[in-house]
Structure formats: C-alpha cells, structure tokens
Amino acid sequence: MAGRKQIFVGRFISAPGPNDLLIQEGAILVSSTDGHGTIEKTSWTAQNNKDALAEFNLLEGDVDVFEAPQNGFFFPGFIDTHIHAPQYPNAGIFGKSTLLDWLTTYTFPLEASIGDTGPTAETNGTPTSPTNSDQPFPKKRKLTPLSRAHKVYTKVIDRTLRNGTTTASYFATLSVPATDLLASIAHTRGQRAYIGRVCMDHPDTCPDFYRNETPEQTIQHATESIEYIQRLDPEGELVAPIVTPRFAPSCQAETLARLGQLASTRNLRVQTHISENVGEVELVAQLFPQRKNYTDVYDHAGLLTPRTILAHAIHLSDDEISTIAQRNSKISHCPASNSALGSGFCPVRKLLDAGLDVSLGTDVSGGYSVSILDSVRQTCLVSRQLGYVNGGEKRWNIGVTEGLWLATVGGARCVGMGGRLGGFEVGMLWDVQEVVLDEVDADGDDGEGDDGKGQVDIFGWENWEERVDKWVWNGDDRNVRRVWVGGRLVHERR
Amino acid sequence: MAGRKQIFVGRFISAPGPNDLLIQEGAILVSSTDGHGTIEKTSWTAQNNKDALAEFNLLEGDVDVFEAPQNGFFFPGFIDTHIHAPQYPNAGIFGKSTLLDWLTTYTFPLEASIGDTGPTAETNGTPTSPTNSDQPFPKKRKLTPLSRAHKVYTKVIDRTLRNGTTTASYFATLSVPATDLLASIAHTRGQRAYIGRVCMDHPDTCPDFYRNETPEQTIQHATESIEYIQRLDPEGELVAPIVTPRFAPSCQAETLARLGQLASTRNLRVQTHISENVGEVELVAQLFPQRKNYTDVYDHAGLLTPRTILAHAIHLSDDEISTIAQRNSKISHCPASNSALGSGFCPVRKLLDAGLDVSLGTDVSGGYSVSILDSVRQTCLVSRQLGYVNGGEKRWNIGVTEGLWLATVGGARCVGMGGRLGGFEVGMLWDVQEVVLDEVDADGDDGEGDDGKGQVDIFGWENWEERVDKWVWNGDDRNVRRVWVGGRLVHERR
Numbered sequence: 012m013a014g015r016k017q018i019f020v021g022r023f024i025s026a027p028g029p030n031d032l033l034i035q036e037g038a039i040l041v042s043s044t045d046g047h048g049t050i051e052k053t054s055w056t057a058q059n060n061k062d063a064l065a066e067f068n069l070l071e072g073d074v075d076v077f078e079a080p081q082n083g084f085f086f087p088g089f090i091d092t093h094i095h096a097p098q099y100p101n102a103g104i105f106g107k108s109t110l111l112d113w114l115t116t117y118t119f120p121l122e123a124s125i126g127d128t129g130p131t132a133e134t135n136g137t138p139t140s141p142t143n144s145d146q147p148f149p150k151k152r153k154l155t156p157l158s159r160a161h162k163v164y165t166k167v168i169d170r171t172l173r174n175g176t177t178t179a180s181y182f183a184t185l186s187v188p189a190t191d192l193l194a195s196i197a198h199t200r201g202q203r204a205y206i207g208r209v210c211m212d213h214p215d216t217c218p219d220f221y222r223n224e225t226p227e228q229t230i231q232h233a234t235e236s237i238e239y240i241q242r243l244d245p246e247g248e249l250v251a252p253i254v255t256p257r258f259a260p261s262c263q264a265e266t267l268a269r270l271g272q273l274a275s276t277r278n279l280r281v282q283t284h285i286s287e288n289v290g291e292v293e294l295v296a297q298l299f300p301q302r303k304n305y306t307d308v309y310d311h312a313g314l315l316t317p318r319t320i321l322a323h324a325i326h327l328s329d330d331e332i333s334t335i336a337q338r339n340s341k342i343s344h345c346p347a348s349n350s351a352l353g354s355g356f357c358p359v360r361k362l363l364d365a366g367l368d369v370s371l372g373t374d375v376s377g378g379y380s381v382s383i384l385d386s387v388r389q390t391c392l393v394s395r396q397l398g399y400v401n402g403g404e405k406r407w408n409i410g411v412t413e414g415l416w417l418a419t420v421g422g423a424r425c426v427g428m429g430g431r432l433g434g435f436e437v438g439m440l441w442d443v444q445e446v447v448l449d450e451v452d453a454d455g456d457d458g459e460g461d462d463g464k465g466q467v468d469i470f471g472w473e474n475w476e477e478r479v480d481k482w483v484w485n486g487d488d489r490n491v492r493r494v495w496v497g498g499r500l501v502h503e504r505r
Numbered sequence: 506m507a508g509r510k511q512i513f514v515g516r517f518i519s520a521p522g523p524n525d526l527l528i529q530e531g532a533i534l535v536s537s538t539d540g541h542g543t544i545e546k547t548s549w550t551a552q553n554n555k556d557a558l559a560e561f562n563l564l565e566g567d568v569d570v571f572e573a574p575q576n577g578f579f580f581p582g583f584i585d586t587h588i589h590a591p592q593y594p595n596a597g598i599f600g601k602s603t604l605l606d607w608l609t610t611y612t613f614p615l616e617a618s619i620g621d622t623g624p625t626a627e628t629n630g631t632p633t634s635p636t637n638s639d640q641p642f643p644k645k646r647k648l649t650p651l652s653r654a655h656k657v658y659t660k661v662i663d664r665t666l667r668n669g670t671t672t673a674s675y676f677a678t679l680s681v682p683a684t685d686l687l688a689s690i691a692h693t694r695g696q697r698a699y700i701g702r703v704c705m706d707h708p709d710t711c712p713d714f715y716r717n718e719t720p721e722q723t724i725q726h727a728t729e730s731i732e733y734i735q736r737l738d739p740e741g742e743l744v745a746p747i748v749t750p751r752f753a754p755s756c757q758a759e760t761l762a763r764l765g766q767l768a769s770t771r772n773l774r775v776q777t778h779i780s781e782n783v784g785e786v787e788l789v790a791q792l793f794p795q796r797k798n799y800t801d802v803y804d805h806a807g808l809l810t811p812r813t814i815l816a817h818a819i820h821l822s823d824d825e826i827s828t829i830a831q832r833n834s835k836i837s838h839c840p841a842s843n844s845a846l847g848s849g850f851c852p853v854r855k856l857l858d859a860g861l862d863v864s865l866g867t868d869v870s871g872g873y874s875v876s877i878l879d880s881v882r883q884t885c886l887v888s889r890q891l892g893y894v895n896g897g898e899k900r901w902n903i904g905v906t907e908g909l910w911l912a913t914v915g916g917a918r919c920v921g922m923g924g925r926l927g928g929f930e931v932g933m934l935w936d937v938q939e940v941v942l943d944e945v946d947a948d949g950d951d952g953e954g955d956d957g958k959g960q961v962d963i964f965g966w967e968n969w970e971e972r973v974d975k976w977v978w979n980g981d982d983r984n985v986r987r988v989w990v991g992g993r994l995v996h997e998r999r
Contacts (some may be wrong), residue, residue: 026890092665099962100962100964100966100967102962102979103961103972103974103975103976103978103979104967104974104975104980105974106904106974107899107902109897158947161948161949162946162947162948162949162964163949164946164949165948165949166945166949166962169949171951171958180982201569225758289897349888350887350889350890351885351886351889352889353889353890353892353893353897353902354893355893356890356893362557378959379882379978379979380978380979381960382960388873390852391845392844392845393844394846395844395845395846395847396844396850396890398847399848399849399850401785402893403603403847405601408601408847410600410601410963451656451660452656453652453656454655454656454659455655455656455657455658455659455660455663466664466874466875466876466981466982467597468593468594468660468664470594470656471659472594477598480597480599480600481596481597481598482596482597483597484596484597484873484874485596485597485873485874487960487981488960
C-alpha cells in the first residue's frame, strides 16, 4: 500500500480533557496512507487547501487533500474497549434475563456455533455446536461453524467501522481457527483490534459443549492463537492478541494463574470482566473462598497489570478500587449493557476520582448496540440517574464532552495507546472519523436526499458546541462519512 | 381525495396485550385511502394477492394492493402522547440542567421565538422574542417568528412520521397563529394530531417575555386556537384541539379553574405535566398551599378528566395515584426525558397495577429523540434499573412486547381512541407503519445498498419474536418503509 502523504482541511473537534471540547480550524498533514500514518504537522492558520499546501511546503500533485464540508468536522475515532464479536447476531436479543441466565440461555449456544470449539471438537473432530439439541438459538444451519464465523465477524467489523470505531478490544470464542479468522478480517479491513481467544474451563460453571477440559488445554489454545496473531502482525500496532480469561467464575484457579504468567512472560494485554452483577460477585466468593474479594482473585493470579482492561466494575468495594488503582489496571464502562441486563449503575465519577483510567465499551450483545456514540449517550443518562439515586448530587453528572473524552482519550489510555490515539497532536496516529451534519432548509425540508441523511437536524443558529451535542444525542452511522485508521481510508459512505 | 379500497398482504404484528405479541399472516381490506380508512375485513388464510382478492370478492382493478416483503411486516403506528413541537430544534441540547433551569435556559427563549407571542405582541404589535438580548438561543435571525414556526413544525411532523408516529399529542407555544399553523401542517401532512396552545400566565414563575398577562387573556387566546382547529377539522378525528395548561406552577389558580371549565363545557381533551421533578413538586406545594398535593391542584380545577393526559408522573404518592385512577385520567411515560434531565424513575408497573392507562411520550426536547421506538427502548432500560434499585425485583421489568403495547394500545387508550387505534381488528383505523428488516448475506455483506438499510442485521436463523426484539433495539427510521394514517399514505421512503 502506498505511503502517500495526505492533507486534511477543515474543522477538527476533539475532547482532550473531561471538560475541554477543543474546536480548531485549519489543516493537518498526515505522513502516509499505509495504515501507519501519523500527524506530521498541524496548521491552525490555514483556511483552505491552497493555504495548507503553502504552509506544509507541498505541491498539489504531491499529496491527497481531503476537505471536511462546512457542516462537517474531523473527530478522533472511537475506541470500544469491550465488545464480544461472536455475540453480534444476538444484539437486541436478551429478553428479561440478567447476567448469569443470559449467558446460558443466549450467549454460550451462539458462541459455540461460531467456529468448531471445545474439547469434543478437538478429540474426535465432531463439531460440538448443538445441532440436534433444543437450544433456542440455531434454527437454520446451512452454514458451517467457520463460514458462520466469517459471516458474523465480517459484519461486526463493518458495522463498528461504519459507526466510527477505529479501535476495538474483542472477545472472540474458544475456537482457535475462528479467533484467528477474526484477527485476519480486522487486519484486512484495517481496523485496529485486540483479539482475545476466550478462556473458560471450569467444569462447574461452563457448559460441557463449550469449555476446555484442562488448564493445559486452555493455555495451549490461548498460546496458539496468540502466536498466529503475532505472525499476522509482527509489530502488533494494528492487530494484537490479548489474554482473555472470560471472567473469574469460568476459569479454574490454576488457569487464571497460568494466564497471568503468560501475559507477564510475553508482555501481553489482558481483558476480562469484573463485578458486573450482584449474583456474579456472590458466585466468585463461593468459588474462591480463599481470596479476599473479586479483585483479589485477579490480583493473586497476576492478571491486574497496567495493560489489563476490566469490564463493568459496578459493585467494587473501596478496597478493590484502591487495589486496581495501585496496579494501574483499566476500566471499560458498559452502560448500555448494564442497563439492559439490570446489572446496576457503574459509579464512573468515583472511579475517576480514585485515579482510574476509564473508557467505554459497547459490550455487544449484553449491550444492544455496536455504536460507541450510543455508549456516550448511555453514559450521560446513567450518570444522571446515579445523581438522582444519590439524592440529586450533581457531581455524578457526566456530560457530552466528558463522555466523548472517555470514548477517545479514555479509550486510548485503556488500550495502552495514550498519547498516540484520541486527538489531533503531532505524532498521533491518524485514526479519525469525518462527521457530517445536515442543515434544514428554510421550508423545513432537507430536499430530495432526505432519506440518506440521518436524524440530526441543524437549524442554522446552533453554535458548534450545540451541534456536537446534537450529534451525540441523535447521530448514527449516517453521519459518519469517512473513517481512517493509521491514515488508511477504511470506510466511506457511498 | 379518492376513497379507493386497499388490500394489505403479508405479516401483521401487533401487541394487543402487555405479554401478547401477535404475529399473523394474511390480508386486510381497508375501506379507503382518504384519511378515514378503516379495516373492513381480515383474512388469516390468504397467502398472496390472488387469495386476498378472492377472499374479499374483489377484482384486481378495483383496489390497490400493498404487499409487505418477506423480511417485513405491518405494525400499528406509534402514538406519542407527549411532545413539544417548538422545542424540536433543541433536541439534544440540555447540557447538565434539570427541569426548572432547563426551562429558563433553553426552552422559554426558543418557544418565544416560534411565532409572535405574549402580552407585548398583543398590545403594541412588537414581537417579544428577545432579538437584542443576550439570550443563549437566537444567534442568526433571518427568519420571522412565523416562518421559523413553519420551518420547525414542518420538520418535526416529517421526522415523527418517518419514525412511524401516526398520532401525536403536541404542546405548541403561546402564539395563537403559530399554534394554528402547526394544526394546519399536521392536517395537510395527514398526521393524527392533538394540538395544544400552551397556557401560562403566572407572573412569579413565567418570564415577562413569554406569558399571558391575565387569566382572561389566557382563556381568550386558548379559545381562539381551539375554534380555529375545530373549523379546520370539524369532525376532529384527524386534528383536534387539546386544552394545555403548561403545568401547575406556570398558571394562576383562576386560570386552571377556567381551563377546567373550558374543557368541560366543550368536551375537550386536556394535557399537562405532573410530578416530574422533586424541585417542581416542592414549588407546587409553595404556590398552592391550600391544596393537598400536586394532583389535587388539577383535581380542584376540574382538569382531571378521562380525557386528560398527565406527563411524567414520577413522584406521585399512593394517594395521588388513587385519585388519578378514580378520575380515569391517563399517563404519558417519558423515560428518555426523565433520564436525560435526571428527574427520576417513573414507577410504570405501580401505575399499571393501580389500574391507570399508561402510554409513551418522547417529550422532545426534554427527551432528545422524536422516536417512539427509542422511547420503547428507554422504557425497558429504565424498568430494569428500577428493578435494580428495588433490590432486584423482577416485577418492575417491562420487556419489548409490553413496551410496544404501551406505544400502541396504551397510546390509543390515553388519547381517547381505545379500540380504534393500535391493532388490526375490524373497524379500527388504518394507522399503520410497514417495517422492513434486512438480511445479511452469507459473506457478511448486505451488498451495494448497504448504506441505506439501517442497523438491524438479520442473520436468517432468528424467529419473528427475535426479529421484533432486534427491530426494537437497533431499528430507526430507515426500517420504516411506508406509513399510513386513516388509510392515507403519509410517508414513503424513496
């Protein structure tokens, strides 16, 4: 792929701080189009293409120039720090379940059908997905498990890119070939992605059709997938493996410890769940009676590192928050999922005040939407509800700017890319979405093209802070015109 | 307009009960296309157009035939029982405010700019919208107040229709001509709409630039608008006036009483707000010390009738709920707004258990979205949170079917159209949306037309209950292919 330079001209909006919505106009020079493109220079005086070429000392033919329209802006790509790729077909399907019954009713059967998995598949070659069972999920089974994985993973990467997600930390399934396929598809489409082959082998908590049999087997499969992904992208800047114990209840204590060693030895990222649901917290206490609390289970296994992403973190004690802060582990806040499954309210303000890095996750399909913009909305809503529950205290409030900061800068910090993603500073990677908002005509009509234009209506008198508010509350993929990762154009609306 | 008969063929889905998702296949004969079209006959044996013509004893040329595609269905149009049309330009703009400061900061200045309003305009002909003030709102004022009303009202009716809202109960502004214009636009576009000229005249709580001066003036302006709307649609089946005291704190006691008399004398619908916010409830107690509670203020004024819609109803005492049940007044639940403004959690289950009729309102722009489908989502989410707050009690849970029932049957009951709207029974009006969901190809792509198709991805193995879940959680206006009101086609995606 060519390493041609690019210039972007127009309005650049970002949220470098929780209360700092930065609106700049000018031009940015990006080093290349090859997926490694970074910001080489910025100019906040250039007013058009010609100015930009002059300021950057380049000629028209030397460089590609992209100009955001008057009603548009460039915004840092969103970072989704918690999403289950194989669960995407279940987005919106969860009924009235809560975490533990949701897992057994909806999630494990679907995941098991995405790629050949589990001990049976390994030992006798028979796919273990429940083809002849009365499981609620697979009713029409023309696809093989791996072609099903291809279909689902292609779609989820397409959907997240369309919604402006330039980086995602994915849980896959137990299947090594299907997990490797997810890594390949992300690599080919050019999404920045951390890919985790899911580890689960606790015989008391995992279904027989969907678990490894021993810690040895778990580590072996995890290692195979890690090594495949590292061969796929030796630098690991675009696609990288991430050690993924599903959550404490699904792993044997020995497995957790050996995964901690694996992450430490190979200097790998780690992701898991923590303290999402009250029943889950009780289950962990039963399963690990020798440990102080949920956090201590991971800490004892060496899984609390500065490269660890912990999803949910709703019901942590002060003591646990303090331990996580000491370890400098990171939090993925998943408000849509938490509300949908009735898990509770994550006290984001409290976590931030304790010095933790917090980011946003869609948690598909506990969360119903692949859109981080929707996660920003739900973050704001949940924060208002938490304020209400706490007697109207305003300190819990997370507004649009802080939500966008969590979705970009927060995400960058949580995936170990702080300072390299989430803003428009020199040296940062060009992971960016171009957002376009449409203006309503004087007669109240948007004209012929109305159908394709999304639901944000700009009446013309709004300032840019207000336009960003409108985008956050009513925007969708229709407002995302183009998306780049490392300077490479990875999505463009037709 | 022609009164030609129409046949609809395909899948018909509705929610006739809170736990009853009815999925029928067949054909429906509708009496006409003229806006008064009702269901004349149904056939649940017809499998195609030919069958339908035969069953209804009609020839091909006699009738228009509409067929829902295999991946689509007809669903009753949504009923939005609480929406402020003039506030639409502020959708998504509310910052971190709560009800009372939101009104003064964002809402009153915008409403005042929609149509010439208020006592000053009446007495000396000068528009009272704050053109030379430092109000945060109007920055670019090329439009006259009435042309601004035309722009905003045209857009809000277009947006709600696109999202499948066939009936809406609108709050307008104080301006009589602008309110009349809203009624005219709804009538022309063919949306079923109850139009309320807003009444507010309390000198201590309303801004000078946006209130009537006396109860006499309030009643006079209200009456003018009522009479205009009744001339516009003498039958009052499509567009009708609705008596609209903004809320207790904004009206003098005498005004409330006289509005109650007006509604009673002329047999009119009534709409207002109740018990949305803790501070508001305290304000009402201060302003009306002689009344037992907020509900009693309305009851004393004769405003609690079976044709009254009360929006929010979050902080009612058991005593108040009992009074409202006795009066058979109706509730509009507005979950998006309540979460966005941090107002609290409406105990919908408790209200239903008390025998109240409950419906859904978007409450634009306290609510950020014109979509009742989004209100269904927020209803489900808030119910889960309420369950969590109440120690994990499942009884608070409102699932997708019950949410859809509130949005259709509940809405019909609350606007006095129970049995005439909200389902597919013979005699009901043909207020219907055609919903289409797209299937993902085997390769994970939707093909060339992907950009226009919305965000619901059907993988092919989902049953229809699950497809409806997916529609509710990720659907938007792109899934609404056509909309009819009274058999008249009022929206079609190009």
